[in-house]
Amino acid sequence: KNEVEQSPQNLTAQEGEFITINCSYSVGISALHWLQQHPGGGIVSLFMLSSGKKKHGRLIATINIQEKHSSLHITASHPRDSAVYICAVFSYKYIFGTGTRLKVLA
C-alpha cells in the first residue's frame, strides 16, 4: 500500500463544476504540499499546509492532521485547470502521491 493515496486517479468535469481531490497518508508528516503539473512536466506549488485551511483564488486546501487526510477543492472550474494534481507529504523528504489527472471540458 502506498504511503500517500490520492483519489480519484482520473476526473473529468464540466466547466463551472466544483471539484474535490482527496489525499490520505499513513506516515507522520510536518507538512503537506499540493502541486500542479502540466503536460511537459513543470511543477507549480499550489499550497503547503500543516493545519487548517488555505485559500488562493478559486483553490482551497484543507488538512486534518488527526485523520491524516487533505482535500484540494477547485471552485468554478475552468479548462485551464486541466492538469495533474499531486499531493506530497513532507517529513525529512517528500513522498508523492501518484497524482489526479483532471480534465475540465468547456
Added chain:
Amino acid sequence: DAGVTQSPTHLIKTRGQQVTLRCSPKSGHDTVSWYQQALGQGPQFIFQYYEEEERQRGNFPDRFSGHQFPNYSSELNVNALLLGDSALYLCASSSPQTGSNYGYTFGSGTRLTVV
C-alpha cells in the same frame, strides 16, 4: 529572480551510456533534491544534497550518483543506462529556513529517453 533551472530539457541516450543532468537552484536556496518521475507515476526521491554532501538517499542503485558544487548547483549522473531509466528527472531546491514552511521550488525537469 530565477527559479530552479534544469538542463537539458530533453535528452536521448542509448542503453549502456552515461548521462549527466544539471540543476541550478533558486537564488537563496542551498539544498537540492532530485526526483525521478516515470510516466503516469508520482515522483520518486533519488537523493538530496546539502553543503556539497549527499544527505539522504532513496531506493536507487549506485548507478545514480550526484554532486553539489560550492555555488549550490548540482548534477545527477546515471551510469550504464537502462531502458527503465527513461523518465522525467525533477530537481527541487529549498533552504533549511524555508523548506518546512514554504516547500520546495521545482524545476521543469529533464526528460530522458533511453533507446
